[in-house]
Amino acid sequence: MTVEDSPIKLPAAAPSSPDQSVPQFRALLKDRSVVRAELPDGSTAWLVSGYEEVRQTVVDQRFSRALAVAPGRPLQGTEVFAAGSINGLDPPEHTRLRKLVASAFTARRVEALRPRVVSIVNELIDAVLDRPQPADLVTGFSLPLPVQVICEMLGVPAGDVDQFHAWSDTILGDWQGDSDQIMTALTNMYNYFARLIEIKRAEPADDLMSALIAARDQADRLSEEELTTLGCTLLIGGHETTANQINLSLLVLLDHPAELRKLRADAGLIPGAVEELMRYVRLGGGLPPARVTTEDVQLGGVTVRAGEAVLPLFATANRDPSIFSDPDRFDISRAPANHLAFGAGVHHCLGAQLARLELQEAFRGLLSRMPDLQLAIPAEELRFKPGMALHSLCELPVRWGQP
């Protein structure tokens, strides 16, 4: 594989339609798996799009997250927040924090939450069905579901959920638009968690924040600042991600009526369909979290020099034709067990099992209780929030038939 000398230029604005963005991107890369690119801010980085190469970038410890968010590096969007959080650490510092929360998010612990998730799904659908049509599925379902679940896990009082959502929305929002507002939201959320920690310290409960406080106070396994930031990170991470994966997944299903019919006919296909939706949907709206090499590394036939930035393009790797045949075809029977939508390596999404559970139960509920669910406006009229982090829908107006 040859590499052209001049870097490709990455467009400043992400393509508006997440559906079309991966084929467009691949065309831009001319099917090369590792390409040098000039980013919108003028810096250069290696774009990594091949499946094996993306895996190497996120698993091999020579690709460092800590160096990528170190002082002096150009940080965009949520990378500013990552710089002070678990998402910006390498082992062994990363491992120390990850171990504290990993046990709360294992498949076994998450499975125990399934009955509660099912009842939240049903309560939300009850409320949507009571409303006049069309109804907005974002405010009525896809957002409150993960918000309720993560708040209950963490022990955030239900009455504070709206406040949290406003902050989280701002933090994942338009970093080029108003960074002051975003820094204020970050500060507010941080201060809120600092107060919540004091309350839970005085009156511990059976929730994750109380468990983390015990890990700090009894075993001194993390600092007060780490504890507070971890709370913020878990809350933000368990929020718009799942919500918009529900939104975008529903759009994909509505756009593939034959697959949707199969799914309605056999709910047993839902777990496999969720995996195919994870593979197919491009949730990220901008640039992925960068890595910086600690030494010269061979990657997909090129030499990445020590200190160079590398961007793993997960959604493009999920359409690598050498791994997924006919990769742009959406096929729920594919049920891929090896997609990279949750990343891989030490930063593999902590909430992956929880997200799977929420997605499975969300679609089980929507398909069984809202037959003929359909968009109330043409798909082209759907609007995404401006910003970089996620393809986040402003509204998802829907109609439905009689159950």
Added chain:
Amino acid sequence: MTRWLVAVDKRTCIGSAVCVGTAPAGFALDERQRSSPLAADIAPDEAVRDAAASCPVEAISLVDADTGEPVDLY
């Protein structure tokens, strides 16, 4: 001297590669992206213990070779 026995349940493994990232000298993925230990009988190793504690599906078992008891992961 204490020895640890390491095993990965490949049917449970989801290929997250958290273990490979945490303990690159302890684990590797096969061509199907499923993990296995590079050595099944090891001297106590904190990175391997951390990997077992961090596995999202608890697919890694770590046992004290003398006692047959699970190693305390935390």
